[in-house]
Each structure stands twice: as C-alpha cells, then as structure tokens.
Amino acid sequence: MSKAFYHQPVLLEACLEALEIKVDGIYVDCTLGGGGHSRAILARLGPEGRLFGIDQDEDALLRANKPLEDGTPALCSDSRFELIDANFSQMQRFLQWKGVQGVHGILADLGVSSHHLDEVDRGFAFRFVEAPLDMRMDRRSGPSAGEWLATATEEELSSALYRYGEIRQSKRLARDLVMARLEAPLETAGQLREITLRSAGQEKPSRYLARVFQAIRIHLNREMESLQELLEQSGTMLISGGRLAVLSYHSLEDRLVKNYINHGNFEGKDHHDLYGNPLRPMDPVKGRWKQADANENSENPRARSAKLRVGIRNQVSMEALYQAAQQQDFWKVPVRLSHRPSDSSAKKHGVHR
Numbered sequence: 287m288s289k290a291f292y293h294q295p296v297l298l299e300a301c302l303e304a305l306e307i308k309v310d311g312i313y314v315d316c317t318l319g320g321g322g323h324s325r326a327i328l329a330r331l332g333p334e335g336r337l338f339g340i341d342q343d344e345d346a347l348l349r350a351n352k353p354l355e356d357g358t359p360a361l362c363s364d365s366r367f368e369l370i371d372a373n374f375s376q377m378q379r380f381l382q383w384k385g386v387q388g389v390h391g392i393l394a395d396l397g398v399s400s401h402h403l404d405e406v407d408r409g410f411a412f413r414f415v416e417a418p419l420d421m422r423m424d425r426r427s428g429p430s431a432g433e434w435l436a437t438a439t440e441e442e443l444s445s446a447l448y449r450y451g452e453i454r455q456s457k458r459l460a461r462d463l464v465m466a467r468l469e470a471p472l473e474t475a476g477q478l479r480e481i482t483l484r485s486a487g488q489e490k491p492s493r494y495l496a497r498v499f500q501a502i503r504i505h506l507n508r509e510m511e512s513l514q515e516l517l518e519q520s521g522t523m524l525i526s527g528g529r530l531a532v533l534s535y536h537s538l539e540d541r542l543v544k545n546y547i548n549h550g551n552f553e554g555k556d557h558h559d560l561y562g563n564p565l566r567p568m569d570p571v572k573g574r575w576k577q578a579d580a581n582e583n584s585e586n587p588r589a590r591s592a593k594l595r596v597g598i599r600n601q602v603s604m605e606a607l608y609q610a611a612q613q614q615d616f617w618k619v620p621v622r623l624s625h626r627p628s629d630s631s632a633k634k635h636g637v638h639r
C-alpha cells in the first residue's frame with residue numbers, strides 16, 4: 287500500500303438512508319475497501335450496535351487495522367466493529383459462526399476499489415504497461431490473470447470475454463491471445479493491451495480495453511457467482527424489515543441485483559402464492575434505483591456508473607422459497623406469516639432490535 291488515498295465512498299448518504307440504521311442494530315458491510323461506508327455506519331450506531339466488515343483483499347484488511355493518515359483511530363480499534371477476512375459468498379457461514387442469526391442491514395459496494403486501480407502491481411488497470419498481470423482481489427488464492435491466460439483454452443478465453451465483457455469479437459481475440467502466447471508468455475498489462483487492440487475495430491480503444499480487462503477480472507474473481515451467493519444469503523440473514531443495499535457498476539451485476547430484489551430469482555420471473563402475493567424474499571424500495579448526481583459525478587468519476595438498489599426483507603420464509611425452487615411448482619407454496627424469530631430467541635442469538 288503506497289498511497290494515502292484509498293477510495294472515496296460512492297453515494298454515501300443514499301446508502302445510509304437506504305439502510306435506515308437503527309442505533310442498536312447489527313449491520314454487515316460486505317465490501318469494506320477503504321472503510322468509508324463502514325465508518326459512516328459506525329458513526330450512526332450507538333454503543334450496543336455492531337458492524338461486521340468483510341473483505342477478501344489483504345490491503346483492505348491491513349488498512350482496517352491501522353489509524354488513518356490524519357490520525358483517526360483504526361476501524362478495528364472500535365469494539366463495535368469486527369473484521370471478517372473472507373469472500374462475501376461466505377457471509378452467512380461467518381456470521382453464524384460468530385453467533386449471529388439475523389441482521390438489520392447489509393451493504394455491498396461491488397467490484398474493485400480505486401486503490402486496486404491505482405496500484406501498479408495489482409494489474410487491474412490497462413494504463414500501466416509494465417504492470418504484472420495479476421487482477422486478483424484475493425492474492426492468496428486462485429490463478430493470476432497471467433497464469434490463466436497462459437493455460438486457458440481458446441474456448442474458455444472466448445467464453446469469458448463474451449460473457450463478462452460482451453466482446454463481440456471474442457473468438458478473434460481469444461485466437462490472438464493463444465497465438466501470442468506461443469511466441470512469448472503474457473506477463474504484463476502492456477502485452478495484453480497490445481494484443482487486445484488488434485481486434486478493437488471501430489470501437490474506442492479505451493472502451494474496448496476497459497471491457498476486456500473487466501471481463502478477465504470478473505472471470506478470475508468469480509464475481510458473478512459470489513454475488514449470487516451473497517444475494518441468496520441476504521434473504522436468510524436479514525430479519526423481517528431488514529434492508530439490503532447494493533451498489534453495482536455494470537449491467538451484469540445490476541441485472542442480478544435487480545432480478546433478485548424484484549423477483550426473488552436471477553431469471554427475473556414473477557412467482558406468486560395462492561393468494562397472488564409475490565413470492566420473493568424482499569420487496570424493492572419504491573423509486574427503483576438511485577444514481578449519483580452531477581456534483582458527485584464530477585468529484586468522483588467512479589460514481590458515474592453506480593446504481594443503488596434497495597430491498598426490504600419481507601415475511602416470506604426462505605423455506606417456502608427453497609421448496610418452491612425445488613418443486614418448480616410455485617402455485618402450491620404456502621407463505622408463512624412471520625419469518626421473524628421471537629424476541630427471546632433473537633436475543634439469545636445476538637440479534638438486537
């Protein structure tokens with residue numbers, strides 16, 4: 287970690303408003319990053335409130351353990367805060383392991399941080415030609431981008447480029463990559479950049495490069511799979527009335543979030559119980575989604591593509607939804623009137639109301 291600036295939180299006030307923070311509530315920031323959202327949540331919590339901060343990136347974890355450059359104490363020095371070193375696809379397992387059965391709010395600010403894009407040795411940005419091709423958020427696991435590009439088949443390359451970057455020339459680019467690696471191993475962002483630009487055609491080079499680098503990053507970090515797991519676990523972990531707020535930055539992420547919040551599944555299909563009530567674990571907050579205003583966009587270019595969607599946990603039980611998914615017979619599924627555990631059981635499990 288070389289720079290003082292780490293990340294400027296996006297749509298901060300809107301996220302806090304969306305979570306409707308209760309002073310003694312339990313909250314989860316699934317994407318801790320530089321801790322901007324976490325610090326603002328803690329500022330609204332009272333002494334009984336709790337916040338879990340999850341990140342899979344060692345730099346973010348390190349930062350949470352250090353005071354800020356201006357002397358503000360480390361996040362981890364706040365007894366209401368607990369750091370979880372994990373992929374957020376493991377949220378439920380870690381919370382339950384810590385004795386938490388239900389939470390009041392979950393925030394996810396998806397993708398990479400400014401820190402990732404500004405650090406040369408992380409390899410996320412195509413502007414640093416000498417950067418090693420890494421692109422992992424968690425550098426302790428999985429292949430780096432360079433290792434993957436060296437071993438993936440032409441079909442795997444083409445499929446990831448098409449699915450996650452919507453690259454129409456994905457087959458051509460995959461072939462170019464395979465041909466190039468026969469000549470010399472692909473080790474730097476500059477090499478990848480040069481090969482990529484051969485198939486850019488009429489497309490603006492920076493836009494094309496951004497989509498190719500994004501596709502490789504999403505594939506390597508299993509971003510879509512982790513997001514699906516997180517969304518499903520949110521339905522289980524939020525207490526009735528609890529809130530999920532998700533900031534997404536591209537259409538693939540947003541589609542999953544929108545479909546899950548609005549329909550309770552990733553296909554975007556409507557299902558109803560016998561009485562015509564929607565069978566989904568959350569109800570979308572009215573107003574659909576929020577974007578940053580012109581002021582924020584000019585101060586923080588990253589905010590330009592952000593979309594905030596919010597869901598409120600309703601009383602449809604997850605069991606009913608799982609049964610429905612298994613039986614694929616949504617018309618016969620009963621809906622429980624209350625999913626909320628009794629107050630005594632909630633206290634026992636550390637749920638504050």
Ligand SMILES: C[S@@+](CC[C@H](N)C(=O)[O-])C[C@H]1O[C@@H](n2cnc3c(N)ncnc32)[C@H](O)[C@@H]1O
Pocket residue numbers: 293294295296316317318319320321322323324340341342343346372373374375395396397398399400423512513
């Ligand atoms: C956009 S940044 C969050 C910035 C943060 N809200 C702030 O105010 O500084 C996203 C962070 O989430 C982490 N992240 C992304 N996907 C993750 C996942 N599946 N599991 C855990 N952490 C993840 C990244 O490592 C990164 O630090």
